[in-house]
Amino acid sequence: MTGNVAIVIVSHSALVAQGAADMVREMVGDEVRVAACGGNPDGGLGTNVAAIREAIDAVYGPAGVAILVDLGGAETNSEMAIELLPEDQQDKVIICNAPIVEGAVMAATEAAGGSPLAQVRATAEELSP
């Protein structure tokens, strides 16, 4: 399963991120590695660059990682976390412009079939308004 694209879910809320990850595991199974990440450095609502980086590291593989985010700061902090990765990994970690829960399930479904990162992203982004 490490050959598949992995998913990282970044929400302002740890509970939302965890819940979305649970839904992915329930609906898609464990063919796809999923990491969830939410909350600011004090544990309140918000996002945390260091925690996002750890979540990426936890699931990273050569096929790459698709990140699903909720609101503004989650995206900005995810972009920052990507820039902190080793240079050879940065191109393989992308943020999908898609709703967090539906996007995570769709991305994971696509990833479970062994699709490349660009296809995983495209499938998730079909849900974008």
Place this chain on the structure above:
Amino acid sequence: MAPDLVGRLLDAAVTTIRDHAAQLTALDQAIGDGDHGINMRRGFDAIAETREALAALPLDEALQKAGMTLVMKVGGASGPLYGSLLMAMGKAGMPSDPAGVAEVFAQGIDAVKKRGRSDVGEKTMLDVLVPTLQALQTGAANGASIGDLAARIQTVADDALAATGPMRATKGRASFLGERSIGHLDPGARSSALLIEAVCGVLASEA
């Protein structure tokens, strides 16, 4: 460079954010998600914890380290935005005159624009940063001293902040409110004005 300039700049920045955290949060409650003061305070508290180590560094290195602290500790979009500002300013090198300060500040602002995919007129921190830069560039070209510039720029930043009130937000959380964002000061513009005023206060007392 004056002794402990870095330390005094840090102290002034930390003090103003702590003193105004409640106000920043109140502004953010009106048009954002109500955490700007809390987030900025968390970031600047973290900077305060490393104050002695930062103060021992040259200005450019201190800016880069302080920027990284904000990125890691703030917990909202303002972390990468202010962090990118400081890190890019630090990477731009050590300024020796007002024109050099303007160039360093310009590099920082470019990083904020890139990070936020934003520009002036969208009711953000850039609506304070950019007019401040323009005043700095004009003053530097006219041969003004750092002391004179510092005094004048505090007024420029204040006026620029006030000008965010009537703007309609098209970037960030406040853009969800559309027309209803009009009439409120932008919280990020307020924190930018506070930090600019704090830095100018230190530099004006230098001169």
